Amino acid sequence: MDKKNALITGNSSGLGLGLSEVLLAHGYKVFGCSRRGCDLAGDVVDLRCDLSRFDTIGEKLEQLLQGVGALQLVVLNAGILGEIKHISKTSLDELQQIMDINLWSNKIILDWLLQSGIRIDQILLLSSGAAVLGNKGWAGYALSKCALNMLGRLYAHEFQATHIASIAPGLIESSMMDYLCTQADSTEFPALQRLQQARKDGVVLSPVEGAERILETLPRLKEFESGSYIDLRQILAPDEYQALIEARNRP
Known part of the structure; x- marks a missing residue:
């Protein structure tokens, strides 16, 4: 049986690094793309x-995926948060920087993959509950992830076999x-208190645990219409997800 191939962006730290570790452990060959680089051993x-350098993305993908005919999994994970602050105090330049990384770079990658001829089974865009909750202070991050959800829905029409x-x-x-729990102002932006309490309660997942959760749900994600936005808690922890949704109209 041929080895499975996975492309992961932003794999130098956090969930991207955790995904690289877990996929390697499950027999995948990992093709990684990140600003700082990843030093994992194995079939990487x-x-x-x-x-952020749009003009170089295509060239980098050509180098990275040279000779690859199939990708069983693509995870567009790279992203930035920006500062937690009032949307009215967030400049267009700040918003543009967030949108460039969280949205437009992914459009460039999807366009390249679409014309590459590579057979792709499954593409995951890393979104966030912030995309639907719209809590005070999430500004550019929430906007970018909401737009990312629509980007996935639109490209589902064009990736017919994916x-x-x-x-x-x-x-x-x-x-x-770390930033959300230690530096951002949870008095001014109360939604942060839920995150801080979750960390105190030990329910925040490690990157490897988060990656295992994603791998576990891969087959079940296909039960949803292609292009869907899915919070994994809908599948794995419906009570937790319901509580999250009920909190959406709070500050």
Whole structure:
């Protein structure tokens, strides 16, 4: 049986690194793309790529995926948070920077994959509950992830042989979580208190645990229409998901 291939963006840290580790352990060959590079041992092909430099993305993908005829999994994971602040105090330049990485770089990657001739089984766009909750302070991040969900739905019409899903993986330990729990103002932006309590309660997943959760749900994601947005808690923890949705109209 041929080895499975996976492409992961933003695989140098956090969930992207966890996904690389878990997929390698499950027999995948991992093709990674990140700004800082990944030094994992094993069947990894890794290339440094700055997704803010749109004009270089195609060339980098050509190098990374040279000779690859099939990808069983693509995870467009790379993204930035931006500052938690009032949307009225967030400049267009700040919003543009977030949208460039979280949205437009993914459009460029999807366009390249679409014309590459590579057979692709499944594409995951890493979204967030912030895309639907719209809590105070999430500004550019929420906007970018909401737009990313629609990007996936639109490309589902064009990737006829590929299943696409935008997924919210739940709470994962990362440098982003560090900022949300220690630096952002939870008094001014109360939704952060839920994250801080979750971390205190030990229910925030490690990157490897989050990656295992994603791998576990891969077959079940295909039960949803291609292009869907799916919070993994809908599948694995429906009570937790319902509580999250009920909180959407709070600050």
